[in-house]
Amino acid sequence: MVVKLDLRLPGKETREERESGLKHLLLFAAVFLFAIASTLVFMIGGWQLYSLRSQRLELNEGVLSNTEKIAIMDKELGRITGEMTKLESTLDYLLSDIPSVELLTSLARIIPADINVEFLSLTSSRLTLSGTGKNEEQILLFANDLNEAHFAKGVSVPVISPGTRNGVSVRTFKLECTLLPLDQIIAAGRLTEIKKTDSDKEEETL
Numbered sequence: 424m425v426v427k428l429d430l431r432l433p434g435k436e437t438r439e440e441r442e443s444g445l446k447h448l449l450l451f452a453a454v455f456l457f458a459i460a461s462t463l464v465f466m467i468g469g470w471q472l473y474s475l476r477s478q479r480l481e482l483n484e485g486v487l488s489n490t491e492k493i494a495i496m497d498k499e500l501g502r503i504t505g506e507m508t509k510l511e512s513t514l515d516y517l518l519s520d521i522p523s524v525e526l527l528t529s530l531a532r533i534i535p536a537d538i539n540v541e542f543l544s545l546t547s548s549r550l551t552l553s554g555t556g557k558n559e560e561q562i563l564l565f566a567n568d569l570n571e572a573h574f575a576k577g578v579s580v581p582v583i584s585p586g587t588r589n590g591v592s593v594r595t596f597k598l599e600c601t602l603l604p605l606d607q608i609i610a611a612g613r614l615t616e617i618k619k620t621d622s623d624k625e626e627e628t629l
Contacts (some may be wrong), residue, residue, distance in 0.1 A: 512546045526574055526608070533568045537561055539588075547605075553597040559583050562596045569600055574608045576601040 530550075534540060537557050544551040556562040562581050570578040579599045586595040602608065 509544070509546075529572060529574065530569075533565070533572060535561060535565055538565050548602055550600040550602060551597075552600070553595070555586065555588055555593040555595050557593065559594055562594060566598055569598075572600075574602055576603045 527545075538554060538561060539556070540552055540554040542551070542553040556565070562583055566578050566581050569575055577600070581596045581598040583594050583596045586593050
């Protein structure tokens with residue numbers, strides 16, 4: 424018969440088990456906290472990546488929008504600059520030595536009653552007209568009279584095409600008249616006035 428004696432002090436084994444259980448509990452808690460911290464890091468990192476991507480897309484859209492706006496502004500600026508150049512050229516001519524009102528008055532005398540001028544552009548060297556007439560013959564006669572005016576250096580061949588105004592068939596036209604230099608127009612205008620005066624005197628004598 425063999426008898427085994429437990430010579431350990433009472434309660435010692437219980438303390439070791441408790442210490443081992445506490446260690447396991449602390450280890451489990453550390454692993455659990457680590458898992459929670461890792462999950463939070465991944466969630467925060469993912470949210471930041473999504474937020475940065477959204478901001479990047481917004482910035483790209485903003486850049487494209489600004490680029491389009493700048494292109495539109497440049498186009499509008501070019502158009503306004505062109506219009507200002509035309510206005511400055513016309514203003515310079517109106518303020519020059521040539522009395523433009525008299526030139527337009529002379530032009531009005533040349534325009535037949537059946538010719539309707541819808542657009543007129545006047546610069547120091549060029550007169551541009553566009554409008555309508557009943558037929559091509561009237562328009563060509565008007566161009567010929569304009570070519571013989573004292574201020575005209577030359578007149579382009581009218582561009583004539585069919586059109587309608589208020590339901591009525593007409594012929595539309597566009598032509599350009601190259602003007603003589605200012606001093607020649609002044610001289611030609613004075614010569615025309617002298618000839619007209621002499622002609623009136625001759626008629627009175629007769």
